[in-house]
Amino acid sequence: MLSVVTVGLLLSLAPLFVLCVPPIWTQPEQVHLSYPGFPGSMEITWTTFNETDESVVEYGLWGGQVFEFTAKGNTTLFVDGGSEKRKMYIHRVTLNDLRPAAAYVYHCGSKAGWSDVFAFTALNKSSSWSPRFAIYGDMGNENPQSLARLQKDTQVGMYDAILHVGDFAYDMDEDNGRIGDEFMRQIESIAAYVPYMTCPGNHESAYNFSNYKNRFSMPGRTEGLWYSWNVGSAHIISLSTEIYFFLDYGLDLIFKQYDWLKKDLEEANRPENRAERPWIITMGHRPMYCSDNDKDDCTTFQSYVRLGRNDTNPPAPGLEDLLYLHGVDLELWAHEHTYERLWPVYGYKVFNGSVDEPYVNPRAPVHIITGSAGCREKHDPFVPNPRDWSAFRSTDYGYTRMQVSNSTHLYLEQVSDDQFGKVIDSIWVVKEKHGFSSWF
Numbered sequence: 001m002l003s004v005v006t007v008g009l010l011l012s013l014a015p016l017f018v019l020c021v022p023p024i025w026t027q028p029e030q031v032h033l034s035y036p037g038f039p040g041s042m043e044i045t046w047t048t049f050n051e052t053d054e055s056v057v058e059y060g061l062w063g064g065q066v067f068e069f070t071a072k073g074n075t076t077l078f079v080d081g082g083s084e085k086r087k088m089y090i091h092r093v094t095l096n097d098l099r100p101a102a103a104y105v106y107h108c109g110s111k112a113g114w115s116d117v118f119a120f121t122a123l124n125k126s127s128s129w130s131p132r133f134a135i136y137g138d139m140g141n142e143n144p145q146s147l148a149r150l151q152k153d154t155q156v157g158m159y160d161a162i163l164h165v166g167d168f169a170y171d172m173d174e175d176n177g178r179i180g181d182e183f184m185r186q187i188e189s190i191a192a193y194v195p196y197m198t199c200p201g202n203h204e205s206a207y208n209f210s211n212y213k214n215r216f217s218m219p220g221r222t223e224g225l226w227y228s229w230n231v232g233s234a235h236i237i238s239l240s241t242e243i244y245f246f247l248d249y250g251l252d253l254i255f256k257q258y259d260w261l262k263k264d265l266e267e268a269n270r271p272e273n274r275a276e277r278p279w280i281i282t283m284g285h286r287p288m289y290c291s292d293n294d295k296d297d298c299t300t301f302q303s304y305v306r307l308g309r310n311d312t313n314p315p316a317p318g319l320e321d322l323l324y325l326h327g328v329d330l331e332l333w334a335h336e337h338t339y340e341r342l343w344p345v346y347g348y349k350v351f352n353g354s355v356d357e358p359y360v361n362p363r364a365p366v367h368i369i370t371g372s373a374g375c376r377e378k379h380d381p382f383v384p385n386p387r388d389w390s391a392f393r394s395t396d397y398g399y400t401r402m403q404v405s406n407s408t409h410l411y412l413e414q415v416s417d418d419q420f421g422k423v424i425d426s427i428w429v430v431k432e433k434h435g436f437s438s439w440f
Contacts, residue, residue, distance in 0.1 A: 025049030026112035028091070030184035030215075032191030035161065037219030037229045039125035040098045042195070044073075044108050045217045047184070048089045051075065052110040055091035059106035062119060066105065071095050078214040081207030082176035092217050098122035101129075118192040123160065123231060127276045130406065131160040131232040135368075136399035137201060137285060137334020140170030140375030141183045145397040146417045147374070154190045158401075161194055161231065165334035166201025166241075166285030170375045172211035180211050199238040200225060201285040201335065208249050209242070226257050228264050234404045235268045235277040237261070239284035241335075244304040244316065245297075254309075254316040261319075265326035269435060278407045278434040280328045287333035287369050288320055289342060291390045293383045296336065301348065320346070323365060327435035330410065334371035337380040338395050339414050341425060342367040345389040351439070353430075358391075360430045363439045368412060370400040392425045408432055 030047040044057050055075050058067035073093030080086045093108065101124040107115045124131075134150060153159065172180030190196065197218065204212035209225070218224035218238070225240040239261065243253040267273060268280055288306035290298035297303050308318030323331065324346050343350045344362035352358035359366065372379070372395070379395045386393060396416040403411045413426035431438060 026052050026110070028109040028113060028115040029188070030181065031108060031115050031118065031188050032184070032216075033120055033193070033195045034197060034217045035123060035195040035219070035229055035231075036094055036217075037227070040096060040100065040122065042095045042098060042120060042122060043217050044093050044095065044106065045215075046091050046108050046115065047181070047215075048091065048113075049087070051077075051089050052091075052112045054110050055093055055108075056110055057093040057095060057106055057108045059095065059104050061099070062103035062105055067107070076214065078210070080173065080177035081210055082173060084176040086176045086178075088177070088181075090214055100125045120193055121160070123195070127230075127233050128406070129232045131234070131404055132158060133161050133163055133402045134159045134399055135163040135165065135283075135332055135402055136370050136373035137165035138167040138337055138371040138375050138377075139164070139373035140168075140377075141179050141186065142170060142376040143374050143378070144186065145374030146372075146399050146415075147186060149415070149417055149421055150373075150399060151189045154193055159194050162190060162196045163236075163283055163332065164196060164198045165283050165332055165370065166199050167203040167334065167371070167375070168198075168201070168212070169203075170377070171203045171206065172215065173206035177211065180215065184215060197229075197236075197238065198224060199283050199285055200240050200242050202242055202245065205242060205246050222260075225253070226260060228268075230277050232404045233277055233407045234279040234281050235273075237264060237280070237282045239282060239319070241284045241286040241305050244309060245286075247312070251312055251316070254312075258317050258319075258322070262322060265322070265328075269326055274435055278431070279330070279404055279410060280326070280434070281330045281332065282323060282328055283332040284319075285333065286335045287367065288318075289345060289348075289367055289387075289389060290333075290336050290338075290340060290369055291383050291387045291393065292336045292338060293381045294336070298333075298336065324439070325436055327438060328365050329431060329434060330429065331365050331367045332400075333367065333369045336369050336371045337375070337377060338369065338382065338393065339372050339398060339400070339425070340369040340390060340394075341392040341412075341414075341427065342369075342389050343391045346439075348389070350389050357430075359427050361432055361438065362429065366429055368400060370414070372397050373399050374417070394424055396424065398424070
């Protein structure tokens with residue numbers, strides 16, 4: 001028979017025994033969209049922390065029968081590389097045969113739990129459509145200053161897609177992946193409504209970029225390291241600049257990406273393809289030019305991204321010549337926690353269209369660096385005197401908006417969150433012809 005003291009002790013410890021029972025995590029969270037790369041489709045990705053029997057999206061046309069359609073997908077177990085080896089289940093479902101430019105409502109999950117109800121607009125497949133984008137890199141879980149404004153912009157319908165040019169959460173792997181979880185929850189209010197298209201940055205490098213590769217669902221079969229897609233009159237190419245810096249994960253990646261990129265650019269430049277999608281736009285995390293004072297790769301003439309690496313066997317090719325020779329119009333970058341717009345530049349020389357209209361028929365690619373969305377590392381400093389090819393610089397927190405208006409006109413503007421959403425810089429890039437011949 002237990003004594004009164006023993007019974008009292010057991011009762012006092014009872015809450016501890018209860019706390020040892022882990023919760024069941026079958027509720028969907030971290031919902032986000034991406035474009036799989038073929039017309040009439042959308043991919044929906046979410047996370048649970050316990051396995052569910054199935055991965056389901058129920059959806060229907062806005063104003064029609066709610067959840068009229070059902071699509072099923074698959075689940076992948078992702079084990080974070082940290083000491084706890086935390087498990088998460090990544091669910092992916094692709095919706096097909098969507099009506100172009102039609103609005104849909106959806107939720108995702110299973111009989112074990114459903115997400116909130118979200119909405120999206122299927123991408124218009126027409127090459128004469130004028131898509132609108134928000135573009136930024138380097139946004140963290142801590143100090144994501146631009147996030148609230150981006151959330152509101154997105155929810156009032158300002159964008160058709162988001163381009164996040166590397167560096168997420170700071171960092172997705174920290175605290176055994178919990179920082180990544182919280183960041184993905186933060187962007188759900190953006191990414192569950194429009195395709196959230198990404199490229200890897202240096203802050204994703206842990207465990208061979210495993211958090212990035214598993215959490216996002218990009219087109220192609222390269223785990224999101226590089227891929228391309230068409231939207232409106234633009235062919236957009238996402239690249240990994242990190243393969244030049246993390247050689248332990250495979251020197252061969254530089255050559256694989258280069259060969260893929262060359263073939264992709266050749267295909268995009270076939271006369272019939274360039275006529276339909278005349279704008280070729282690239283996005284990659286680390287720029288090949290910048291006027292920051294931080295000794296990053298872009299501050300040196302011998303930039304790895306620009307010229308390649310001669311200290312490898314065999315030497316690794318850079319990107320500038322390849323992009324120039326195939327008539328790439330616009331190159332989007334981040335990494336520097338600043339905003340910088342360059343004059344049209346190639347080989348460290350300015351090639352403006354004219355003195356009065358530098359971006360009208362420019363004779364080299366236009367570079368935009370937009371890495372000031374906000375993170376715990378705060379701002380980067382500029383060198384006191386801008387380089388000859390630097391046209392505009394700002395250390396304000398903010399992000400870039402872009403609209404591909406038609407086959408000849410593309411608009412860019414920079415929003416300052418420090419100045420309450422003020423547009424602090426804007427340009428029209430006008431090209432009467434595209435391709436390598438447009439440089440002459």
